[in-house]
Amino acid sequence: MNGKCAIVTGSTSGIGLGIARAFARQGADVVLNGFGDPTEIHALCNALAAEHGVRVVYSAANMANPDEIEAMVDEAIARFGGVDILVNNAGIQHVAPVDEFPVDKWDSILAINLSSAFHTTRIALPSMKARGWGRIVNIASAHGLVASPYKSAYVAAKHGIVGLTKSVALETARLPITCNAICPGYVLTPLVERQIDDQAKVHGIAREAVIEKVILERQPSKTFVKVDDVAELAVFLCGNAAAGITGTTLSIDGGWVAQ
Ligand code: NAD
Numbered sequence: 001m002n003g004k005c006a007i008v009t010g011s012t013s014g015i016g017l018g019i020a021r022a023f024a025r026q027g028a029d030v031v032l033n034g035f036g037d038p039t040e041i042h043a044l045c046n047a048l049a050a051e052h053g054v055r056v057v058y059s060a061a062n063m064a065n066p067d068e069i070e071a072m073v074d075e076a077i078a079r080f081g082g083v084d085i086l087v088n089n090a091g092i093q094h095v096a097p098v099d100e101f102p103v104d105k106w107d108s109i110l111a112i113n114l115s116s117a118f119h120t121t122r123i124a125l126p127s128m129k130a131r132g133w134g135r136i137v138n139i140a141s142a143h144g145l146v147a148s149p150y151k152s153a154y155v156a157a158k159h160g161i162v163g164l165t166k167s168v169a170l171e172t173a174r175l176p177i178t179c180n181a182i183c184p185g186y187v188l189t190p191l192v193e194r195q196i197d198d199q200a201k202v203h204g205i206a207r208e209a210v211i212e213k214v215i216l217e218r219q220p221s222k223t224f225v226k227v228d229d230v231a232e233l234a235v236f237l238c239g240n241a242a243a244g245i246t247g248t249t250l251s252i253d254g255g256w257v258a259q
Contacts, residue, residue: 010090014189169247185253221254
């Protein structure tokens with residue numbers, strides 16, 4: 001990936017950070033994005049750049065805001081000459097019955113988990129076409145393929161991003177540009193840590209019991225998927241061996257959607 005520019009949305013934490021690290025290790029220049037403590041993020045960028053001899057820039061763009069998304073992509077093009085790899089990873093979760101689901105949470109989840117990928121893709125794709133190569137990797141979820149109760153917005157957004165993936169792949173099929181969706185099962189990240197804490201309160205049971213009986217109930221492997229394994233799958237999809245893989249979903253879910 002030497003000399004390639006990769007934008008990874010939502011990469012100050014969890015899966016996105018794992019993917020950004022893996023890309024930097026492969027020699028890509030990286031645009032890091034997401035929220036967090038500015039001093040820590042600055043230190044993270046410097047450490048990644050120094051360790052791997054790549055350029056790392058940070059964009060604080062809010063993925064709920066199309067103007068900020070446009071500014072992030074424009075900055076990447078200005079700094080690195082173009083965008084080669086786009087990973088749409090930023091995502092949030094909220095759990096509630098559909099008839100009690102807060103309207104503002106629905107709107108935020110659809111904006112951040114789905115519409116942001118439309119905006120990044122529409123703005124970055126002309127640069128990929130101009131450079132004659134591109135890779136778009138959308139981080140969907142097992143919930144992009146099957147549903148769970150109380151996650152209506154998340155499931156709708158993740159099914160939506162799988163549909164967006166297919167359309168973009170068909171529109172770019174004659175070009176050396178691919179678009180695919182990774183569908184992880186449960187990965188132990190801050191997003192899931194928060195769900196474990198919430199569920200422990202709701203059910204009044206210990207953390208370990210929540211992990212086994214609630215969180216991993218639908219994941220036949222009964223273990224969390226590893227951040228680094230999701231990151232390596234993203235690296236593979238961005239390599240030449242994956243040139244013929246486009247418009248598809250790749251599950252990494254311990255057997256979840258086989259049921
Ligand atoms: P995380 O909470 O650890 O990280 C989310 C990242 O997104 C953070 O960097 C955060 O700052 C950023 N972010 C949140 N809102 C943002 C916004 N408005 N604008 C810009 N950045 C924003 O979560 P994670 O578990 O690493 O999840 C990453 C992606 O993987 C999400 O799309 C999630 O739906 C998906 N996913 C996660 C799991 C899992 O079990 N952890 C499983 C399947 C899919």
